[in-house]
Amino acid sequence: MRREITGFSNPTVKWLRSLRDKKHRRREGRFLAEGLRLLTDAYESGRVPEMLVMADTRDAHPLIASLEEAVTAEGGDVVVTTPDILAKITGKDNPQAVAGVFAEFDTSLAAVRRGAAPIWLVAQALRDPGNLGTMLRTGDAVGAGGLILVDDCADPFSAEAVRASMGAVFTQGIAQARWPDFLDWLRGGEGQLVAASLRDAVPYRGAPYAAPCFVLVGNESRGLPEDYEAACDLRVTMPMRGRADSLNAAVAAAVLSYEVLAALEV
Amino acid sequence: MRREITGFSNPTVKWLRSLRDKKHRRREGRFLAEGLRLLTDAYESGRVPEMLVMADTRDAHPLIASLEEAVTAEGGDVVVTTPDILAKITGKDNPQAVAGVFAEFDTSLAAVRRGAAPIWLVAQALRDPGNLGTMLRTGDAVGAGGLILVDDCADPFSAEAVRASMGAVFTQGIAQARWPDFLDWLRGGEGQLVAASLRDAVPYRGAPYAAPCFVLVGNESRGLPEDYEAACDLRVTMPMRGRADSLNAAVAAAVLSYEVLAALEV
Structure with missing residues (x-):
């Protein structure tokens, strides 16, 4: 009408x-x-x-x-x-x-078909809707299946996230879950959980990535809780040549995702 | 006092x-x-x-x-x-x-000592101060010498850019110039200009990067002007598996810079 x-x-x-x-x-x-x-x-x-x-x-x-x-x-x-x-x-x-x-779409984990894509992005307590939208956009670019939001994240349906996603909010799957539920779900099937980390980590280049690979980044200021990192199958570290010890969360997700993409395609 | x-x-x-x-x-x-x-x-x-x-x-x-x-x-x-x-x-x-x-610091090209670092980031007409700050932060991480702002960019000294840089505004060099002046300056010494591009480009992985490598990204909506791309020594392309044909500018700069870093260190 x-x-x-x-x-x-x-x-x-x-x-x-x-x-x-x-x-x-x-x-x-x-x-x-x-x-x-x-x-x-x-x-x-x-x-x-x-x-x-x-x-x-x-x-x-x-x-x-x-x-x-x-x-x-x-x-x-x-x-x-x-x-x-x-x-x-x-x-x-x-x-x-x-x-x-x-x-709004169904954002339950039940809607995630993990076998449908080699890469999935996972954000934990990501607070910036711009970062969240940028992760959706990166997910589209690397052929990810979607973005899983763990714990209290910014709203993927906010104007800023939708805008930063450049349309990827309509093509990437989006799921929301608390950490214990996510972990239960993940362990109920195939899936490698990979975190960018400084603790007990191997270099991100040449690490043994495996599909479906779930690339996890943490909160902008606090990073990932230690026990979340410990629950990962693989912890990788990126070179930090300067005085800072971390990258912007969306940047870290992208650098790591492109590495995973290259590794899985070789 | x-x-x-x-x-x-x-x-x-x-x-x-x-x-x-x-x-x-x-x-x-x-x-x-x-x-x-x-x-x-x-x-x-x-x-x-x-x-x-x-x-x-x-x-x-x-x-x-x-x-x-x-x-x-x-x-x-x-x-x-x-x-x-x-x-x-x-x-x-x-x-x-x-x-x-x-x-504010001296942001003339004359202050840039190109031999001091293997990587430099270059942004053309970048409008988002958050992207600009994120590029400074990434520059710090990859050991870049600094960020060169070409044409009308957001102000690196704005509160938002300073905040997003996470302190890198104080450690990275910052220069500002018009394109012809930048190109003149660049060609007056050593330096490889590399752009992420869809035109006449080689895959970004395994491309022949050389130090000092100047990684150039363009405006958020329009990308780089065609003649700017043509003036580059190397045009590289990143996989785009989805329906979008570009990445967020700060993300593209980061993925490319980390690839350059890895290539120069091998």
């Missing part, structure tokens, strides 16, 4: 705005993705928004038109509104011309 | 606040670094702030005391103020208990 909204106090506007908040996203099971590029990525990955919100600016884009068609065909809503209201919804001064509401 | 400031309208408070703005930083040649960890990193790298700003909270930290001593010994200012005023200065609701004002 297509409709126009011109009032700031319209309930749909309020509902859309509320999706910027994690609590509301969780309750509604919905999240917002902004921008034509992201929505096009989603569409090409087979994800059509339940609701498409467009600014009523003059110059229509052919990609927006085809998105609108797809949404309508699937019985979704198309909302046309003013740039000002769209700015209020997205919380940005210069909003993209279009945004979409998507249903 | 040690002094107390209790008024929001104090000129020093205004001056400190103004350092959050790039234009003012440039004019004053000063920047602000927040947090005990960052200031300690700076101190250990031989950088003592010209001015130390501390909140007058009760529990003094021994590291803050030794910082204060160092600043006083070098003739710098110590400002004690309220947490509220410190929050106003840093623009954060929960400010760190301490901040420092540092003189």
